[in-house]
Amino acid sequence: MSTQFDGKSVIVTGAGKGIGRACAIEMAKRGATVVAMARTASDLESLKDKTGCTSIIVDLLNNDAARAAMREAGACDFLINCAGTNVLESVLEMTDDGYEAVMGINLRAALICAQEFARARVNVGGGGSILNVTSIAGHRGFNEHMCYAASKAGLEGATRVMAKELGAFGIRVNAVAPTVTMTELAVAAWSDPEKKDPMMARHPIGRFAEVEDVAKSIVMLLSDDAPMITGAVLPIDGGFLGV
Numbered sequence: 001m002s003t004q005f006d007g008k009s010v011i012v013t014g015a016g017k018g019i020g021r022a023c024a025i026e027m028a029k030r031g032a033t034v035v036a037m038a039r040t041a042s043d044l045e046s047l048k049d050k051t052g053c054t055s056i057i058v059d060l061l062n063n064d065a066a067r068a069a070m071r072e073a074g075a076c077d078f079l080i081n082c083a084g085t086n087v088l089e090s091v092l093e094m095t096d097d098g099y100e101a102v103m104g105i106n107l108r109a110a111l112i113c114a115q116e117f118a119r120a121r122v123n124v125g126g127g128g129s130i131l132n133v134t135s136i137a138g139h140r141g142f143n144e145h146m147c148y149a150a151s152k153a154g155l156e157g158a159t160r161v162m163a164k165e166l167g168a169f170g171i172r173v174n175a176v177a178p179t180v181t182m183t184e185l186a187v188a189a190w191s192d193p194e195k196k197d198p199m200m201a202r203h204p205i206g207r208f209a210e211v212e213d214v215a216k217s218i219v220m221l222l223s224d225d226a227p228m229i230t231g232a233v234l235p236i237d238g239g240f241l242g243v
Contacts, residue, residue, distance in 0.1 A: 016043030163231030
């Protein structure tokens with residue numbers, strides 16, 4: 001057990017599964033008190049058994065519920081904006097419902113959570129850090145990912161604005177852009193060699209990311225080892241964007 005984040009607290013949205021769950025576990029291992037937000041009670045219950053986290057069940061697609069959940073969490077030291085979703089629709093097949101679901105969770109909810117976090121931090125004197133989880137889809141075009149790409153590229157732009165405006169209050173704001181990350185859904189989606197192999201070939205490191213890879217990079221950006229890093233977007237992509 002590490003004591004790196006002893007006495008510190010972190011809000012993790014989307015903590016029930018995938019990268020968010022890995023972040024909650026990693027931060028707890030390093031001494032942080034975790035406030036975990038997700039929609040599914042059973043996911044939060046199993047996470048609480050593992051980490052001792054405080055759980056808040058919330059549908060972040062509901063603006064009022066998102067604000068209420070953040071206010072219930074209080075003035076924590078860190079926010080990891082990890083809640084996300086995707087609806088696979090092509091440009092010609094995009095629906096209003098698909099757009100609202102993806103943009104509502106991936107972008108609007110993230111901005112609301114960041115705003116409420118920042119307000120709480122300013123009220124207690126500032127400091128702290130926000131970490132937004134985006135995607136390489138915000139940098140490269142993938143079929144049937146138009147709304148997803150727009151949401152993630154938008155969140156990266158917002159990250160830079162947040163860093164500029166909140167720096168005066170000692171609040172750092174960064175983002176990470178993971179490649180394909182081996183959540184349960186991704187394992188199923190990328191199991192077909194015809195789909196997987198061409199994508200894998202574009203990764204110099206020779207593999208996709210594991211959720212722990214992303215979580216550990218996020219921990220680094222939140223830590224005191226990165227005091228001058230703000231407004232940055234760190235690819236966690238095995239070299240995908242670099243070649």
